[in-house]
Amino acid sequence: MTLEQAKEAARQNVNNRIKTEGRLSGKIAIVTGSAQGFGLGIAREMYKNGASVVIADLPAQREAAEGVAAELGERAVFIPVDVSDEASVKNLVCDTVERFGGLDIMVSNAGVAKAGSVCDMDLKTFEFIAKINYTGYFLCAKYAAEIMLAEFEADKTRYSDIIQINSKSGIIGSKNNSGYSGSKFGGIGLTQSLALELAPYQIKVNSICPGNFYDGPMWSDPEKGLFVQYLKAGKVPGAVTVEDVKKFYLAKQPMNTRGCFPADVAKAIFYCVEQEFETGQAIPVTGGQVMLA
Ligand SMILES: NC(=O)c1ccc[n+]([C@@H]2O[C@H](COP(=O)([O-])OP(=O)(O)OC[C@H]3O[C@@H](n4cnc5c(N)ncnc54)[C@H](O)[C@@H]3O)[C@@H](O)[C@H]2O)c1
Structure with a gap:
Protein backbone atom coordinates (compact mmCIF):
# COMPACT_ATOMS: atom_id res chain seq x y z
CA MET A 1 0.00 0.00 0.00
CA THR A 2 1.39 3.44 -0.95
CA LEU A 3 1.16 6.41 1.41
CA GLU A 4 -1.63 7.93 -0.70
CA GLN A 5 -3.56 4.64 -0.57
CA ALA A 6 -2.98 4.44 3.18
CA LYS A 7 -4.31 7.97 3.67
CA GLU A 8 -7.42 7.16 1.64
CA ALA A 9 -7.98 3.91 3.55
CA ALA A 10 -7.54 5.77 6.84
CA ARG A 11 -10.16 8.36 5.77
CA GLN A 12 -12.59 5.60 4.80
CA ASN A 13 -12.10 3.68 8.05
CA VAL A 14 -11.95 6.60 10.44
CA ASN A 15 -14.83 5.35 12.54
CA ASN A 16 -14.33 1.67 11.87
CA ARG A 17 -12.65 0.51 15.08
CA ILE A 18 -12.66 -2.70 17.14
CA LYS A 19 -14.54 -1.88 20.34
CA THR A 20 -13.15 -3.56 23.45
CA GLU A 21 -12.98 -2.96 27.19
CA GLY A 22 -10.44 -0.54 28.61
CA ARG A 23 -9.16 3.01 28.53
CA LEU A 24 -7.81 2.64 24.97
CA SER A 25 -10.81 0.83 23.54
CA GLY A 26 -10.87 1.11 19.74
CA LYS A 27 -7.46 2.79 19.47
CA ILE A 28 -4.90 1.64 16.92
CA ALA A 29 -1.35 2.11 18.19
CA ILE A 30 2.21 1.61 17.02
CA VAL A 31 4.87 1.13 19.70
CA THR A 32 8.39 1.24 18.26
CA GLY A 33 11.13 -0.74 20.00
CA SER A 34 8.57 -2.99 21.66
CA ALA A 35 10.33 -6.35 21.40
CA GLN A 36 11.83 -5.73 24.85
CA GLY A 37 12.28 -3.23 27.68
CA PHE A 38 9.98 -0.26 28.17
CA GLY A 39 8.38 -0.75 24.75
CA LEU A 40 7.37 -4.31 25.53
CA GLY A 41 5.83 -3.30 28.86
CA ILE A 42 4.06 -0.32 27.27
CA ALA A 43 2.66 -2.52 24.48
CA ARG A 44 1.36 -4.99 27.08
CA GLU A 45 -0.37 -2.23 29.09
CA MET A 46 -1.88 -0.65 25.99
CA TYR A 47 -3.16 -3.97 24.70
CA LYS A 48 -4.58 -4.86 28.11
CA ASN A 49 -6.45 -1.57 27.97
CA GLY A 50 -8.10 -2.33 24.65
CA ALA A 51 -5.76 -0.98 21.98
CA SER A 52 -4.75 -2.82 18.84
CA VAL A 53 -0.96 -2.73 18.94
CA VAL A 54 1.76 -2.94 16.32
CA ILE A 55 4.94 -4.38 17.77
CA ALA A 56 7.46 -2.44 15.68
CA ASP A 57 11.11 -3.36 16.05
CA LEU A 58 14.26 -4.16 14.07
CA PRO A 59 14.16 -7.18 11.73
CA ALA A 60 16.89 -8.70 13.94
CA GLN A 61 14.34 -8.74 16.78
CA ARG A 62 11.79 -10.73 14.75
CA GLU A 63 11.71 -13.78 17.01
CA ALA A 64 11.23 -11.79 20.21
CA ALA A 65 8.75 -9.38 18.59
CA GLU A 66 6.65 -12.15 17.06
CA GLY A 67 6.63 -13.81 20.48
CA VAL A 68 5.29 -10.59 22.03
CA ALA A 69 2.57 -10.28 19.36
CA ALA A 70 1.57 -13.93 19.89
CA GLU A 71 1.50 -13.46 23.68
CA LEU A 72 -0.78 -10.43 23.38
CA GLY A 73 -3.35 -11.88 20.97
CA GLU A 74 -5.24 -11.16 17.78
CA ARG A 75 -5.15 -7.36 18.10
CA ALA A 76 -1.33 -7.41 18.01
CA VAL A 77 1.03 -7.87 15.09
CA PHE A 78 4.77 -7.53 14.47
CA ILE A 79 5.85 -5.17 11.70
CA PRO A 80 9.61 -4.81 11.23
CA VAL A 81 11.10 -1.32 11.15
CA ASP A 82 14.33 0.57 11.41
CA VAL A 83 13.21 3.94 12.75
CA SER A 84 16.31 5.67 11.40
CA ASP A 85 15.38 4.69 7.82
CA GLU A 86 12.72 6.83 6.14
CA ALA A 87 11.42 4.20 3.72
CA SER A 88 11.15 1.70 6.56
CA VAL A 89 9.10 4.06 8.76
CA LYS A 90 6.82 4.97 5.86
CA ASN A 91 6.30 1.27 5.23
CA LEU A 92 5.53 0.67 8.93
CA VAL A 93 2.79 3.29 8.91
CA CYS A 94 1.28 2.12 5.60
CA ASP A 95 1.34 -1.54 6.73
CA THR A 96 -0.37 -0.56 9.98
CA VAL A 97 -3.21 1.08 8.07
CA GLU A 98 -3.43 -1.93 5.78
CA ARG A 99 -3.65 -4.28 8.77
CA PHE A 100 -5.92 -2.29 11.13
CA GLY A 101 -7.51 0.48 9.01
CA GLY A 102 -5.91 3.54 10.60
CA LEU A 103 -3.62 4.98 13.26
CA ASP A 104 -4.62 6.74 16.50
CA ILE A 105 -1.49 6.63 18.67
CA MET A 106 2.16 6.61 17.62
CA VAL A 107 4.47 5.77 20.53
CA SER A 108 8.02 6.58 19.44
CA ASN A 109 9.87 4.53 22.01
CA ALA A 110 12.81 2.93 20.16
CA GLY A 111 16.03 4.41 21.48
CA VAL A 112 19.65 3.66 22.23
CA ALA A 113 22.00 4.82 24.98
CA LYS A 114 25.76 4.88 24.71
CA ALA A 115 27.59 6.58 27.54
CA GLY A 116 31.03 8.16 27.28
CA SER A 117 32.90 11.37 28.04
CA VAL A 118 33.12 13.95 25.28
CA CYS A 119 36.77 13.08 24.53
CA ASP A 120 36.05 9.36 24.34
CA MET A 121 32.90 9.58 22.21
CA ASP A 122 33.67 9.30 18.52
CA LEU A 123 31.54 11.04 15.90
CA LYS A 124 30.21 7.76 14.54
CA THR A 125 28.74 6.80 17.93
CA PHE A 126 27.33 10.29 18.48
CA GLU A 127 25.63 10.21 15.07
CA PHE A 128 24.33 6.67 15.62
CA ILE A 129 22.55 7.78 18.82
CA ALA A 130 21.13 10.90 17.16
CA LYS A 131 19.90 8.97 14.13
CA ILE A 132 17.74 6.67 16.23
CA ASN A 133 16.71 8.87 19.17
CA TYR A 134 16.23 12.17 17.32
CA THR A 135 15.85 11.52 13.58
CA GLY A 136 13.89 8.33 14.30
CA TYR A 137 11.38 10.27 16.38
CA PHE A 138 11.04 12.87 13.61
CA LEU A 139 10.34 10.16 11.01
CA CYS A 140 7.77 8.40 13.20
CA ALA A 141 6.02 11.70 13.91
CA LYS A 142 6.12 12.73 10.25
CA TYR A 143 4.48 9.62 8.84
CA ALA A 144 2.03 9.28 11.74
CA ALA A 145 0.97 12.89 11.11
CA GLU A 146 0.29 12.12 7.43
CA ILE A 147 -2.28 9.49 8.41
CA MET A 148 -3.70 11.42 11.38
CA LEU A 149 -4.23 14.54 9.25
CA ALA A 150 -6.13 12.47 6.68
CA GLU A 151 -8.26 11.00 9.46
CA PHE A 152 -8.99 14.46 10.85
CA GLU A 153 -10.17 15.59 7.40
CA ALA A 154 -12.69 12.74 7.47
CA ASP A 155 -13.83 13.33 11.07
CA LYS A 156 -13.21 16.72 12.65
CA THR A 157 -14.28 15.53 16.09
CA ARG A 158 -11.40 13.09 16.49
CA TYR A 159 -8.17 13.42 18.48
CA SER A 160 -4.95 11.53 17.94
CA ASP A 161 -1.64 11.27 19.71
CA ILE A 162 2.04 11.27 18.92
CA ILE A 163 3.93 10.33 22.07
CA GLN A 164 7.68 10.18 22.37
CA ILE A 165 9.29 8.15 25.12
CA ASN A 166 11.97 10.64 25.98
CA SER A 167 13.98 10.56 29.25
CA LYS A 168 14.73 12.60 32.31
CA SER A 169 18.02 13.19 30.42
CA GLY A 170 15.92 15.17 27.92
CA ILE A 171 15.11 17.79 30.56
CA ILE A 172 18.32 17.83 32.63
CA GLY A 173 21.88 17.22 31.40
CA SER A 174 23.55 13.87 31.98
CA LYS A 175 27.26 13.75 32.84
CA ASN A 176 29.42 11.59 30.53
CA ASN A 177 26.31 10.96 28.47
CA SER A 178 26.13 13.99 26.18
CA GLY A 179 25.27 12.11 22.97
CA TYR A 180 22.19 10.57 24.56
CA SER A 181 21.12 13.62 26.51
CA GLY A 182 21.54 15.93 23.51
CA SER A 183 19.46 13.63 21.31
CA LYS A 184 16.68 13.61 23.91
CA PHE A 185 16.74 17.41 24.42
CA GLY A 186 16.31 17.66 20.62
CA GLY A 187 13.24 15.46 20.93
CA ILE A 188 11.61 17.98 23.29
CA GLY A 189 12.18 20.68 20.66
CA LEU A 190 10.43 18.52 18.09
CA THR A 191 7.58 17.82 20.50
CA GLN A 192 6.94 21.48 21.29
CA SER A 193 7.19 22.56 17.64
CA LEU A 194 5.06 19.73 16.26
CA ALA A 195 2.49 20.32 18.99
CA LEU A 196 2.10 23.92 17.78
CA GLU A 197 1.88 22.82 14.16
CA LEU A 198 -0.55 19.95 14.64
CA ALA A 199 -2.84 21.37 17.35
CA PRO A 200 -5.34 22.74 14.78
CA TYR A 201 -5.90 19.14 13.66
CA GLN A 202 -6.33 17.83 17.22
CA ILE A 203 -3.15 15.83 16.96
CA LYS A 204 -1.52 16.07 20.39
CA VAL A 205 2.24 15.71 20.63
CA ASN A 206 3.85 14.97 23.99
CA SER A 207 7.05 13.52 25.40
CA ILE A 208 7.10 11.28 28.44
CA CYS A 209 10.34 11.48 30.39
CA PRO A 210 10.87 8.33 32.46
CA GLY A 211 13.39 7.81 35.17
CA ASN A 212 15.61 4.77 35.15
CA PHE A 213 14.14 1.34 34.42
CA CYS A 260 10.62 3.31 36.92
CA PHE A 261 8.40 0.52 35.52
CA PRO A 262 6.67 0.39 32.14
CA ALA A 263 3.30 0.47 33.95
CA ASP A 264 4.27 3.89 35.40
CA VAL A 265 4.98 5.15 31.88
CA ALA A 266 1.72 3.66 30.58
CA LYS A 267 -0.23 5.78 33.09
CA ALA A 268 1.32 8.89 31.53
CA ILE A 269 0.34 7.58 28.08
CA PHE A 270 -3.28 7.16 29.24
CA TYR A 271 -3.18 10.74 30.52
CA CYS A 272 -1.97 12.07 27.15
CA VAL A 273 -4.60 10.11 25.22
CA GLU A 274 -7.53 10.99 27.51
CA GLN A 275 -6.58 14.66 27.74
CA GLU A 276 -8.29 16.90 25.16
CA PHE A 277 -6.84 20.18 26.39
CA GLU A 278 -3.09 19.67 26.65
CA THR A 279 -0.24 19.23 24.21
CA GLY A 280 3.48 19.89 23.77
CA GLN A 281 4.46 18.76 27.25
CA ALA A 282 7.44 16.87 28.64
CA ILE A 283 5.95 14.75 31.41
CA PRO A 284 8.39 13.37 33.98
CA VAL A 285 7.83 9.90 35.49
CA THR A 286 10.88 9.81 37.72
CA GLY A 287 9.86 9.09 41.32
CA GLY A 288 10.56 12.75 42.10
CA GLN A 289 14.12 12.76 40.73
CA VAL A 290 13.26 15.51 38.27
CA MET A 291 10.80 18.21 39.29
CA LEU A 292 9.47 20.84 36.94
CA ALA A 293 9.15 24.47 38.02
N1 LIG B 1 15.80 2.11 30.39
C1 LIG B 1 15.74 3.27 30.99
O1 LIG B 1 16.13 3.41 32.16
C2 LIG B 1 15.20 4.46 30.28
C3 LIG B 1 15.01 5.65 31.00
C4 LIG B 1 14.48 6.76 30.36
C5 LIG B 1 14.13 6.67 29.03
N2 LIG B 1 14.34 5.52 28.34
C6 LIG B 1 13.96 5.48 26.94
O2 LIG B 1 12.99 4.47 26.76
C7 LIG B 1 13.09 3.94 25.44
C8 LIG B 1 13.20 2.43 25.52
O3 LIG B 1 14.34 2.10 26.28
P1 LIG B 1 14.57 0.63 26.84
O4 LIG B 1 15.21 0.78 28.15
O5 LIG B 1 13.36 -0.16 26.72
O6 LIG B 1 15.69 0.12 25.79
P2 LIG B 1 16.01 -1.36 25.29
O7 LIG B 1 17.41 -1.29 24.76
O8 LIG B 1 15.68 -2.37 26.31
O9 LIG B 1 14.98 -1.55 24.07
C9 LIG B 1 15.05 -0.72 22.94
C10 LIG B 1 14.33 -1.39 21.80
O10 LIG B 1 14.44 -0.54 20.66
C11 LIG B 1 14.80 -1.32 19.54
N3 LIG B 1 15.54 -0.51 18.57
C12 LIG B 1 16.81 -0.05 18.67
N4 LIG B 1 17.14 0.60 17.55
C13 LIG B 1 16.07 0.56 16.72
C14 LIG B 1 15.81 1.05 15.43
N5 LIG B 1 16.73 1.72 14.73
N6 LIG B 1 14.59 0.82 14.89
C15 LIG B 1 13.64 0.12 15.59
N7 LIG B 1 13.84 -0.36 16.82
C16 LIG B 1 15.04 -0.15 17.38
C17 LIG B 1 15.65 -2.45 20.10
O11 LIG B 1 15.71 -3.55 19.21
C18 LIG B 1 14.94 -2.75 21.41
O12 LIG B 1 13.93 -3.71 21.24
C19 LIG B 1 14.31 4.62 24.80
O13 LIG B 1 13.89 5.67 23.98
C20 LIG B 1 15.07 5.13 25.98
O14 LIG B 1 15.87 6.24 25.67
C21 LIG B 1 14.86 4.41 28.94
Missing part, protein backbone atom coordinates in the same frame (compact mmCIF):
# COMPACT_ATOMS: atom_id res chain seq x y z
CA TYR A 214 16.82 -0.61 36.28
CA ASP A 215 15.28 -4.01 35.63
CA GLY A 216 15.19 -3.57 31.83
CA PRO A 217 17.98 -4.61 29.44
CA MET A 218 19.11 -1.03 28.80
CA TRP A 219 20.47 -0.93 32.38
CA SER A 220 20.88 -4.56 33.36
CA ASP A 221 22.31 -6.22 30.24
CA PRO A 222 25.53 -7.74 31.66
CA GLU A 223 27.63 -6.75 28.62
CA LYS A 224 26.10 -3.62 27.09
CA GLY A 225 23.88 -2.32 29.91
CA LEU A 226 24.24 1.13 31.41
CA PHE A 227 25.38 -0.20 34.79
CA VAL A 228 28.41 -1.73 33.07
CA GLN A 229 28.88 1.27 30.75
CA TYR A 230 28.76 3.76 33.63
CA LEU A 231 31.16 1.69 35.69
CA LYS A 232 33.63 1.64 32.79
CA ALA A 233 33.12 5.35 32.02
CA GLY A 234 33.87 6.24 35.67
CA LYS A 235 30.56 8.06 35.93
CA VAL A 236 30.07 7.12 39.58
CA PRO A 237 33.02 8.24 41.74
CA GLY A 238 34.50 5.38 43.79
CA ALA A 239 32.26 2.68 42.27
CA VAL A 240 34.03 -0.63 41.77
CA THR A 241 31.07 -2.91 41.09
CA VAL A 242 27.78 -2.73 39.24
CA GLU A 243 26.03 -2.92 42.62
CA ASP A 244 27.82 0.31 43.68
CA VAL A 245 26.52 2.02 40.55
CA LYS A 246 22.99 0.76 41.19
CA LYS A 247 23.01 1.94 44.82
CA PHE A 248 24.21 5.36 43.70
CA TYR A 249 21.36 5.71 41.23
CA LEU A 250 18.62 4.46 43.54
CA ALA A 251 19.71 7.04 46.14
CA LYS A 252 19.07 9.86 43.66
CA GLN A 253 15.31 9.41 43.72
CA PRO A 254 13.14 10.66 46.58
CA MET A 255 10.98 7.56 46.01
CA ASN A 256 14.06 5.39 46.12
CA THR A 257 12.88 1.86 46.70
CA ARG A 258 12.68 1.09 43.01
CA GLY A 259 13.22 2.40 39.52
